[in-house]
Amino acid sequence: MRRQDTAGRAHDLVLHGATGFAGALTAEYLARHAPDDCRWALAGRNPGKLARLRDRLAEINPSCADLPLLQADSADRDALRDLAADTRVVVSTVGPYLRHGEPLVAACAAAGTDYADLTGEPEFIDRMYLRHEATARSTGARLVHASGFDSVPHDLGVHYTVGLLPEGVPVRIDGFVRTDATISGGTLASALTVASRPLAMARAARERQRAEGRPAGRTVRAPFGPPIRSSETRTWGVPLPTLDPQVIARSAAALDRYGPDFRYRHYAGVRRLPIAVGGAVGAGVLCALAQVPPARRWLSGRLEPGDGPSPERRARSWFAVRFVASGGGRRLITEVSGGDPGYDETAKMLAESALSLAFDDLPETAGQVTTAVAMGDALTARLQKAGITFRVVQDR
Secondary structure (H helix, E strand, O other): OOOOOOOOOOEEEEEEOOOOHHHHHHHHHHHHHOOOOOOEEEEEOOHHHHHHHHHHHHHHOHHHHHOOEEEOOOOOHHHHHHHHHOEEEEEEOOOOHHHHOHHHHHHHHHHOOEEEEOOOOHHHHHHHHHHHHHHHHHHOOEEEOOOEOOEHHHHHHHHHHHOOOOOOOOEEEEEEEEEEOOOOHHHHHHHHHHHOOHHHHHHHHHHHHHHHOOOOOOEEEOOOOOOEEEOOOOEEEEEOOOOHHHHHHHHHHHOHHHOOEEEEEEEEEEOOHHHHHHHHHHHHHHHHHHOOHHHHHHHHOOOOOOOOOOHHHHHHOEEEEEEEEEEOOEEEEEEEEEOOOOOHHHHHHHHHHHHHHHHOOOOOOOEEOOHHHHOHHHHHHHHHHOOOEEEEEEEO
């Protein structure tokens, strides 16, 4: 690894895709919470929308009236190359990432620029590993995907929990996710993209496994477990086929602190069995419809990109992830919780991830790394300060 010197670049942080639903919320969070000396800018394809967003941000923080505006379409490789070369950390909210994301990842890897995004698309992450990991390692760029609700509370929640268990012992953790939230057009589009490509996703995962290998002398597993009844959380656990277990397994493979034999299972925690069954059936129907192009287009049209829940709806939303853990004769239940997971808290997680990459004293890492590996305790502390709760529920 030869980390490039980025101190002399014009921007500490650039938010690309700033005028989308998630992008605008992230911009508003930065307007309120970025340090005064943070040199940040807005980027996107439409100068008029960028200017209008800057005007809104100036109402939150008058200093934002001078924010630089950078025109850079997600397909304009020359513009993205220039953007990355002049920036220390680039944040992307431009999804679906399989369709729009790679040129910016490539530009950041080549320029030695740190990168963070909101993707929950496993195939995209695996493809980016295969195509850009070696370049990022050589330049010192940190490519941190899944820096929102996918997968920060799960990845950092397990990291927090492992840190409370004895060292050098086998560790077993089950995560149970509960939430009351709605989705935006961008999230729906990304979910349908993932659901429509099961074979391509499986091929990318196999290629990555062959290229990446396994940790020497240690076992790391994140199996897709059967439904279970959890007496500790008093919920039915319905297996969740999301990105989060993969991210957690990569953190465990990279960090010896997770022990010689680590296993994680990921569930939706549902109070009533009929709801659990109905949710599983509904997810199956959605995946089946996503395979049929006309049905997929119809589903995608239910919410347009840029559409999302109102501030009033987001104010009522919440999430809680409980981790039931055992290791070295100790049993723990921990919890990570907060407000609206998909948008308000996701904007917070993404913005704080970017600020951590830009300003915190972090471990020397490079290439495609998880939030736990790249930022770990530093990001956890930032999120706690910002109002996301990490706590021990039970310790025995």
